[in-house]
Amino acid sequence: MRSDASRTSGKVSKLSLGGAMEKFATTPRADFRFAPLNALLLVAIFVAGLLVHLRLYPFSPSAVLLFIGSALFLAVGLRLTQVWEAVVIFGTADCLAGYLHLRPESQVLLATAIIALLVAPALQIAYQWERAVVLRFGKFVAMRKPGVFLIVPVIDKVARFVDQRIRVTDFSAETTLTSDTVPVSVDAIAFWMVWDAQKAVLEVEQFEDAVILSAQTALRNAIGKNDLANLLSERDRLGREIQRVLDEKTNSWGITTQAVEIRDIIIPKDLEDAMSRQAQAERERQSRIILGTAETEIAEKFARASVHYRDNPVALHLRAMNMVYEGLRQKGSMIIVPSTAVETMGLGAIGGLTAFDRGVPSRGGGAPEDAAPQKDPAV
Numbered sequence: 001m002r003s004d005a006s007r008t009s010g011k012v013s014k015l016s017l018g019g020a021m022e023k024f025a026t027t028p029r030a031d032f033r034f035a036p037l038n039a040l041l042l043v044a045i046f047v048a049g050l051l052v053h054l055r056l057y058p059f060s061p062s063a064v065l066l067f068i069g070s071a072l073f074l075a076v077g078l079r080l081t082q083v084w085e086a087v088v089i090f091g092t093a094d095c096l097a098g099y100l101h102l103r104p105e106s107q108v109l110l111a112t113a114i115i116a117l118l119v120a121p122a123l124q125i126a127y128q129w130e131r132a133v134v135l136r137f138g139k140f141v142a143m144r145k146p147g148v149f150l151i152v153p154v155i156d157k158v159a160r161f162v163d164q165r166i167r168v169t170d171f172s173a174e175t176t177l178t179s180d181t182v183p184v185s186v187d188a189i190a191f192w193m194v195w196d197a198q199k200a201v202l203e204v205e206q207f208e209d210a211v212i213l214s215a216q217t218a219l220r221n222a223i224g225k226n227d228l229a230n231l232l233s234e235r236d237r238l239g240r241e242i243q244r245v246l247d248e249k250t251n252s253w254g255i256t257t258q259a260v261e262i263r264d265i266i267i268p269k270d271l272e273d274a275m276s277r278q279a280q281a282e283r284e285r286q287s288r289i290i291l292g293t294a295e296t297e298i299a300e301k302f303a304r305a306s307v308h309y310r311d312n313p314v315a316l317h318l319r320a321m322n323m324v325y326e327g328l329r330q331k332g333s334m335i336i337v338p339s340t341a342v343e344t345m346g347l348g349a350i351g352g353l354t355a356f357d358r359g360v361p362s363r364g365g366g367a368p369e370d371a372a373p374q375k376d377p378a379v
Helices: 002-014 017-025 036-056 061-081 084-102 107-119 197-203 207-225 228-233 235-253 269-310 313-328 339-345 347-359
Strands: 123-126 130-136 139-144 147-150 156-163 167-177 183-194 255-266
Touching: 036 061, 036 107, 036 123, 061 084, 061 107, 084 107, 123 130, 130 197, 139 197, 156 197, 167 207, 183 207, 183 228, 183 235, 197 235, 207 235, 207 255, 228 235, 235 255, 269 313
Parallel strands: none
Antiparallel strands: 123 147, 130 139, 130 156, 167 183, 183 255
């Protein structure tokens, strides 16, 4: 939780002032969008008014500073507020200051301020992925498409710039009981979009919050209807179920839910350890079953082989010799076999010949050179 909060605060701190103003302009609290183009238009009107003033009256540094200062003050104020109340208040304050400083030469400044405050906010721009809902005297009047459009100052209000692109919203259900009374925490994401901006704005107060809360409710209901095993193994089915329920609710708002995906299912630590031990015991049981099956198959093979060896002593003799040979191939190995097997395979004669060959000297006739002299028993 602490890491999520730090990431969120980091994102908020990195949000620029211009981005914050753009985001505020798309909320119902703003009456219009005062973009950089509007600020440029306002400054251009004040510059034109200053040129007219200098043609009619002698040059005055205070008049130049007042015109330029008024343009910057109004541009910054409208950019920060983006409401008609600010237009009226800031315009009145600017006109009063200009009248007090330039009278009786303040007519041009007053006319310039009034024209700039009426024209600059009236020019609105909707981006390609947006639809603008325009109200006049509080009633719906038009749905503006992407591009440039005009509104009547003070009378009209852009209720909402609605983004019609596909949106991704994350939501979660913490400590929700499954059908087998297991507390789980589930994180999910929903892909949805607004296909009718008029319904979404005029019929739902905050459609983003409504979608998120409806998704959380649908997720909790789906968790309560399924047990833990189904939640862990059938995430896709659970996501489709939540998407169907959510889409049925939001479709009447002009919003469609395209998909819901389950990202993570968190279970209690004790239950996780118990499930791990259960899985380990299950794997051990499977290994024992496989080993027993292998022993059974080996016994069946030996039983079939005994049929062939029973009436064929030569084959049995060759098999025994092969087994002894395989054992003797290992260095330092020793094999103990029954005497009957030794006699059958002739290993005694072979061992005696080998020992005799090692004891006989290389030159013939005499006793070995390294043999100890025999003592006379009588001595």
